Amino acid sequence: MKLPSHWSASGWLVVLIMATLGMQYLERFFRWVAPGQRQVIYQRDDFLSLMLNHASLVGLASIVAITIGVGTGILVTRAWGRDFLPTVSLIASVGQTFPPVAVLALCVPLLGFGAGPVILSLILYGLLPIVRNTLAGIGDVEPAVIESARGMGMSGTQILWQVEIPLAFNVILAGIRTSVTINIATAAIGSTIGARTLGDPVIAGLINNNIAYTLQGAILIGLLAVTVDRLFEVVQSVSTRR
Amino acid sequence: MAAPEPTRKNTVLIVLAASALAGLWLLDFSSIQPNRIVPGISQNLFAAAGTALSVVLSIMLAALVLLGLWSRSRRLVAAVVIATAGLCLLPWLLVSVSLNQLTDDQPSARIGLGAAFWLLLFLLSLMLVECWQRVNLDVHWRLIAMAAVIGSWSWAYSSGQLEALGLLREYHSRSGQFHQALRQHLLLVGGAVGCSLVLGFALAVQILRRPRWQEPVLNVLSFFQTIPSLALFGLLIAPLSYLSNQWPWLQQFGIRGIGWAPAVLALIGYSLLPIVRNTWVALSEVSPGVVDAARGMGMSPAQVFIQVRLPLSLPVLLEGVRITTIQAIGLTAVAALIGAGGLGTFIFQGLGQAANELILLGALPTIGLALLADGFLTAAIQWLRQRHLSTSLTAQATAP
Structure with a gap:
């Protein structure tokens, strides 16, 4: 017995919104969690602005990563770009071996502290699964299908938009889902290099030895990731049905 | 093409x-x-x-x-x-x-x-x-x-x-710490991958026997994978510190809210999915004909499992271990934030002091470990596949 995906997604979304807005009213619960702390609700920022900032960092980086990633995947599968296919697919698969936190850390010597290096590392790392899945999706389209489209008099651009992209769409979408999931996690660690995200309460709690702060940040990060993942599930199930 | x-x-x-x-x-x-x-x-x-x-x-x-x-x-x-x-x-x-x-x-x-x-x-x-x-x-x-x-x-x-x-100056000024961090890192990764290999294998065998469990188990495990590492570490701290406050003898084994305990638990949570999924796929892909033939030769179920099913599914199983190991090497670096030690300690110390070379001292060996594990396990998988191919080819050639 399984709930339809849009029910589960809306449920998670409601919980996420309620938790973001209502976390500050759970003081009694957090007093029980962290007895002996003078302050048990993270005060330096309100949770809503941290949530919005976290989501917009990931959203911005993902839009750039999708544009560049899908673009690259398309370019190297055209006849004139095919020379670059082995190199690009090598970079995409070896790059995914690199731990995200290491990529994040290596952006600091390049760009210093703040949101900039976080966005750069989210883009760089987010590209890899998207490129890889775009290549796999377009590569899986049967040559016979393309031949018959060409036989029907379609141009190269028409074949790309009306045949290859629709057929590869689900695989590309799965790549985007992986990319966004990883980026939500990496953005949280981005707190350590000065980006304002939901990682802030977690880190503040770890530094000040305040379990309540850490728990508040962790709950919201977890909820954000699960909600976004369920939303992707809805999009995927809609697009498979078509 | x-x-x-x-x-x-x-x-x-x-x-x-x-x-x-x-x-x-x-x-x-x-x-x-x-x-x-x-x-x-x-x-x-x-x-x-x-x-x-x-x-x-x-x-x-x-x-x-x-x-x-x-x-x-x-x-x-x-x-x-x-x-x-x-x-x-x-x-x-x-x-x-x-x-x-x-x-x-x-x-x-x-x-x-x-x-x-x-x-x-x-x-x-x-x-x-x-x-x-x-x-x-x-x-x-x-x-x-x-x-x-x-x-x-x-x-x-x-x-x-x-x-x-x-980079080398930073290394020489803390070579003792570096080797200790490297050891801790390897120990955490090895311990987590080892534990989840045993657990995951048992789970995969169970869901192979009871197909009804298959979907819920895989759903729960992929749910774990969705939760960001920092969040999972953070969520484990509160219950573990509660436990260690209730039963102080746990602290003697180092089980506290921070440290290696939440790190290993979270790492096992993340590692289970690739191992269970790959083991399950690998074991269910062994063709029934091969198993029947082995039984026909008079092998006991245990022999069939150890001598036929396991070797045939080893490459796919190892692929799960490869994914898990690479993932665990990266996540262990994050675990330094909750005091688990390892190479991540240098990354976050370096970030705290704005010392680029110290960041590199943590990040480069982490990347190196991941690349090494990837290279070694990929080579092992390819070697096993080729050996299978050659043995099955000779088996076909010698078949009447």
Whole structure:
């Protein structure tokens, strides 16, 4: 017995919104969690602005990563770009071996502290699964299908938009889902290099030895990731049905 | 798909070599810091390492561009040789920087690595792989090329002239801590992967026997994978510290809210999915015909499992171990935030002190470990696959 995906997604979304807005009213619960702390609700920022900032960092980086990633995947599968296919697919698969936190850390010597290096590392790392899945999706389209489209008099651009992209769409979408999931996690660690995200309460709690702060940040990060993942599930199930 | 007509122009090689050449001229190769605190002065290769070596490297890169313009498979072998030589030359450029720029009266001066250095390392490696794939170079030659590069780097290191590198200065000032962190890192990864291998294998066998459990188990495990590492670590701290406060004897084993306990638990949570999924797929893909044949030969169920099913599913199972290990190496670096130790300690210490070289001391070995684990396990999987192929081919050949 399984709930339809849009029910589960809306449920998670409601919980996420309620938790973001209502976390500050759970003081009694957090007093029980962290007895002996003078302050048990993270005060330096309100949770809503941290949530919005976290989501917009990931959203911005993902839009750039999708544009560049899908673009690259398309370019190297055209006849004139095919020379670059082995190199690009090598970079995409070896790059995914690199731990995200290491990529994040290596952006600091390049760009210093703040949101900039976080966005750069989210883009760089987010590209890899998207490129890889775009290549796999377009590569899986049967040559016979393309031949018959060409036989029907379609141009190269028409074949790309009306045949290859629709057929590869689900695989590309799965790549985007992986990319966004990883980026939500990496953005949280981005707190350590000065980006304002939901990682802030977690880190503040770890530094000040305040379990309540850490728990508040962790709950919201977890909820954000699960909600976004369920939303992707809805999009995927809609697009498979078509 | 038909193989493309061999073209005389290798665009990839041209683009990579030309970018390397441009990077070499335009970007900073290294920087000199009088000590750890003062910001460094950046220099390009010509200023830093002297004209002679810079010209040699430029000629090599220009030769690669030319080889790309008029490429033929025999000429691409020359490109492999030049790219290998370039990678061998890199550490000696740093030696030259050290000899040219540092004098004996600056014992704490340090050399930082600039963008041009990393770009050259990246592009030369890409060109090497691109060319040896294009000419289908024999594995032995590939290994010889890699051995040459590693040999050249070790030789440059043993010359003692690289000691002024900021990275090595950071290493030497805390080599004890570094080795301890490396050990902790390996122990955490090994412990988590080992535990989840045992647990995951048991779970996979269970859901193979009870298909009804299959969906809920895989759903729960993929739910774990969705939760960001920092969140899962954070969520585990509260219950674990509650437990250790209730039963203080747990603290004697190091089970507390922070430290290795939440780290290992979270790592196992993440590691289970690839292992369970791959084991389950691998075991269910063994064809019933093979199992029947083994039973027909009088094997007991246990024998069938150990002598037939397990060896046949080993490559796919190992693929799960590979994914898990790489993931665990990266997540363990994050676990330094909750006091679990490991190489991540240097990353976050470096971030706290804005000390770039200390960040590198944590990040580069982490990447190195991941690449090593990937290379080793991929090679093992390929070896197993080939062995299977050859044994099944001989079995077919000898079959009546």
